[in-house]
Amino acid sequence: MPANKKFWKQAFPIVLLTIVVAVCxxxxxxxxxxxxxxxxxxxxxxxxxxxxxIFPDMSRYEFKNDIYxxxxxxxxxxxxxxxxxxxxxxxxxxxxxxSDETTVKGxxxxxxxxxxxxxxxxxxxxxxxxxKGVAINNVALSRDGGKIDAITGSTxxxxxxxxxVRDTAMEKVKQLEGxx
Amino acid sequence: MSELVTIFLGLVLINNFILVRFLGLCPFFGxxxxxxxxxxxxxxxxxxxxxxxxxxxxxxxxxxxPLDIEYMQIVIYILVIATLVQIIExxxxxxxxxxxxxxxxYLPLITTNCAVLGITLINATENYSLSGSIVAALxxxxxxxxxxxxxxxxxxxxxxxxxxxxxxxxxIAFITAALLGLAFLGFGGIV
Amino acid sequence: xxxxxxxxAKGIIITNPVxxxxxxxxxxxxxxxxxxxxxxxxxxxxxxxLGSNIIIAAIRNYVPNITRIPIFIVIIATLVTVVNLIxxxxxxxxxxxxxxYLPLVVVNCIILGRAEAFxxxxxxxxxxxxxxxxxxxxxxxxxxxxxIRQVLGTGSLSVFGVDLFTLPVLGEHPIAIFxxxxxxxxxxxxxxxxxxxxxxxxx
Numbered sequence: 263m264p265a266n267k268k269f270w271k272q273a274f275p276i277v278l279l280t281i282v283v284a285v286c287x288x289x290x291x292x293x294x295x296x297x298x299x300x301x302x303x304x305x306x307x308x309x310x311x312x313x314x315x316i317f318p319d320m321s322r323y324e325f326k327n328d329i330y331x332x333x334x335x336x337x338x339x340x341x342x343x344x345x346x347x348x349x350x351x352x353x354x355x356x357x358x359x360x361s362d363e364t365t366v367k368g369x370x371x372x373x374x375x376x377x378x379x380x381x382x383x384x385x386x387x388x389x390x391x392x393x394k395g396v397a398i399n400n401v402a403l404s405r406d407g408g409k410i411d412a413i414t415g416s417t418x419x420x421x422x423x424x425x426x427v428r429d430t431a432m433e434k435v436k437q438l439e440g441x442x
Numbered sequence: 443m444s445e446l447v448t449i450f451l452g453l454v455l456i457n458n459f460i461l462v463r464f465l466g467l468c469p470f471f472g473x474x475x476x477x478x479x480x481x482x483x484x485x486x487x488x489x490x491x492x493x494x495x496x497x498x499x500x501x502x503x504x505x506x507x508p509l510d511i512e513y514m515q516i517v518i519y520i521l522v523i524a525t526l527v528q529i530i531e532x533x534x535x536x537x538x539x540x541x542x543x544x545x546x547x548y549l550p551l552i553t554t555n556c557a558v559l560g561i562t563l564i565n566a567t568e569n570y571s572l573s574g575s576i577v578a579a580l581x582x583x584x585x586x587x588x589x590x591x592x593x594x595x596x597x598x599x600x601x602x603x604x605x606x607x608x609x610x611x612x613x614i615a616f617i618t619a620a621l622l623g624l625a626f627l628g629f630g631g632i633v
Numbered sequence: 634x635x636x637x638x639x640x641x642a643k644g645i646i647i648t649n650p651v652x653x654x655x656x657x658x659x660x661x662x663x664x665x666x667x668x669x670x671x672x673x674x675x676x677x678x679x680x681x682x683l684g685s686n687i688i689i690a691a692i693r694n695y696v697p698n699i700t701r702i703p704i705f706i707v708i709i710a711t712l713v714t715v716v717n718l719i720x721x722x723x724x725x726x727x728x729x730x731x732x733x734y735l736p737l738v739v740v741n742c743i744i745l746g747r748a749e750a751f752x753x754x755x756x757x758x759x760x761x762x763x764x765x766x767x768x769x770x771x772x773x774x775x776x777x778x779x780x781i782r783q784v785l786g787t788g789s790l791s792v793f794g795v796d797l798f799t800l801p802v803l804g805e806h807p808i809a810i811f812x813x814x815x816x817x818x819x820x821x822x823x824x825x826x827x828x829x830x831x832x833x834x835x836x
Contacts, residue, residue, distance in 0.1 A: 275700040282704050286517065286711035293715050294513040297722035304725055348448075352457070379809045462814045467658040468742055513718060516736050517710040524706055554740040556659040563733045608830035609822075612655065616822030620815040627815075 313342050316359035316368040329434055332359070340367050343434050347426030349374060350381050350418040358427050363435045366401060369393045369427055374419075381419030389413055389420070393427065398435070401428040446577045449570070453581030459557050460589040461623035465582075466557030475601075480594035481587060482541070483548060488583025490530065490552050491561050494523050495579035498562040499572050519562050520553075527553045557586055592622060640762035641769075650743045650767050651774035651821075652828055657743035660734045661775055662817040668792050671779040673727035675772040677720065677735055681712045682744050683764045689752040690760035696753075705748050706739075713739045743767060781820050786812030 309330075314320050319334040323342070330342040340361040347354040352375040359367035371385040383389060392410045393401065402408025403417075403424055412420035459465045466487065498519050506512050531549050535542045542549070552558060561582045565575040596618055605614050650656045657678075664674045688708055696704055717735055720728040728735065738744065747767060752760040784790055788807035789799035810816045 275697040278696065279700045279704055279707075282707055286707055287514070290513050290517070290711060290714055290718075291511075293718050297718045300722040301718075304722070352452075377809070377813075379807065379812075464659050464663040464814065464817070465737075467662070468656075513714060516714045516717065516739055517707060520706055520710050520739050521703070524703065554742060554745055556737050556740050559740050560659075560733065560737060563736055567733065606826070609826040613822045613826035613829070616818045616825065620818035620822070623815040623818065624810075 312357045312370050312372060313359070315370050316342065316357065327437065329438065341434070341438070343430065344372070345426040345430035347422035349376050349422040350416070354384070354419070354422055354426065356423060356426055358431055360398075360431060360435075361395075363438065364397055364399075366393050366396050366398060366427070366431065369423075371423070376416070376419045381413070381416040383413050383416065384419050384423050389423075398428060398431045401431070446573060449574055450577050450581040453578055454585040454588065455626060455629035458585040458589055458623070458626055459560070459582045460586055461619060461626055463560070464556075465560040466555050466586050468551065468555065475594060475597050477591060477594045477598065479544065480590045482544070484583070484587025484590045486530075486545070486549070487552055487555060487557060487586055488580065490523070490526060490555075491558050491579040491583045492576055494519075494526055494558055494562055495565055495575045496572070497522050497526065499565060499570075499575045502566055515566065520559060523558050523562070524553045557582060589619075589622065593619065596622075638762075640759050641766040643763075643766055645766055645770045645773065649770040649774060651771060652825055654743075654746075656746050657741045657771065659737060660741060661771075661778065662814070662821065663734050664731060665775055665779040665782055665817055665820075666786070666812055667730075667783045668776065668779050668790070669727075670730050671772070671775040672792075673720075673724070673731055674734070674738075675768065675775060676727075677713075677716050677731070677738055678741070678743070678771055679764075679768045680716050681709065681738055682747065682768055683761065684712045685709050685744055685748055686752040686760040686764040687757055689748045690755060690757040693753045701753070705745065705753075709744055709748065710739050743771065777824060778817065778820050781824075782811045782816055786810070786816060 310320075310323075313323060313330060313332060317332045317334075317339050320332050320339060321334050323333065324331045328343060332339045332342055340359055342357060342359045345356045345358050347356065354374040354376070355372040357370045357372050359369065361367040369390050371390065374382060374384060376382045376384065396409050400409045401424060403410055403412050403421055405412070408424070410420070410424050412424075453459065457463055460467065501518060501522065502515070506515060506518070527550060531542075534545070534549070561579050564582075565578055568574075568578075570578055593615070597615060600614060600618070609617075648654055651658070651661055660674055660678075664670045685705070685708055689705060713736060716738070717728075720731070720735065747763060751763050755763070780790075784800065785808045788802075790797040811820065
């Protein structure tokens, strides 16, 4: 009898810990199963919203090799893809829309951590609208001979966006032409 | 290679763990009155961060993702960290009793140091490679140590200064941290 | 009611978690850039703190000393993961705004601190009071800091998308430093000094 009790006294902590862990894992597994669908649906919604901002007539899109091909029913509207630039405060994530292999349809800043009031103004339309209808080759700051005016006091943020858009666009176009 | 340097410098100077990201504040204001203990603390935390980054990266990529149990991330990460700290504590106790006592309660408290769990989470969100994660841990730890060391040096002097009574101690320490952080802003253009 | 009320009120001023106990600083300073974020974080802390205090107080007599800390950690980590998943699914904007500071609630000293220092030694009812009091204290501190930072740093105030007001001068030229991390240090330092000066909160 005493041997039994002693064993139990020593094993109890481990047993309790195991029970607690088992309960917690089951709880988490359950919560995960009910939230999983909602979460991935959200991510799709987010992407769709961003692309629709650039292509208002979009009805559907296809995703292959990191490039979204955007359609309005059966008409191809263009392409979209993510570009990342090295900004002042970190990575800047940009959704770039192309109306064809040579022209930019528009851009949308997805995420950035630039200085509030200065570099963070790259998200505003007065900056992003400049990209609409510009030829990929002309996506550069005006001081470098291109068509985009930098934001005063935020040359680093502005050029990060400009360079990311142009370089990634050229890369993706090459990819598209290569796969045809 | 340049990507690793960027990650490293970024974490030490620009996104300094304490001054910008607010990770690792508790020991920052508790320990940092003496330069010596501040540096030992910094090194201890950096060490834990590095090993924790290694362990959690392996677990994340070889267990969590393949088995699709990413939701266990928080629980497993913190248990790994707690275990690591226990092991290190035992190790120090066996090999260098003096060091063990000088750390006091702050050694087990490394478990709840936001910097350690913070770096493992950052590695996961930014999706760093194994080398990237370890470099990030070293960078974050170095930044932490740097801020801690500077803070302790300043606080040693502050003890002797004529601070208004209500600002003595923590309040003036916070303002100092703000000024330190502002100084670091100058590093912004490096990367 | 008396004892319950006492535990509750204690957390708000006398042992305010942020200004007096100086716990849970990491999320406080990082999140305090806007009232919305402050409220989101408070909700997360409320759920986790209340949950952990209740559970730990309930099982306090059955938990052997050796496994105390690991069990507390597992419980708290589970609660935080639950909140993380629920926010991600149902409150996506808040989830995005809180970022990594939401999972970091796991190591928020307030939660483990109260579990160790209080819930493991008091009844469930008292622990509930403690959790609520601490959360209110936390919320007040967070709201104070966020209010100052948001108004001075952006010149306007908006809660849940509803624009409340925009100040005349500050609206055009907000004092950007307050929105930056350094501003958080300044605000909390000054507030702490103010509270000590006026005797509202002691060291």
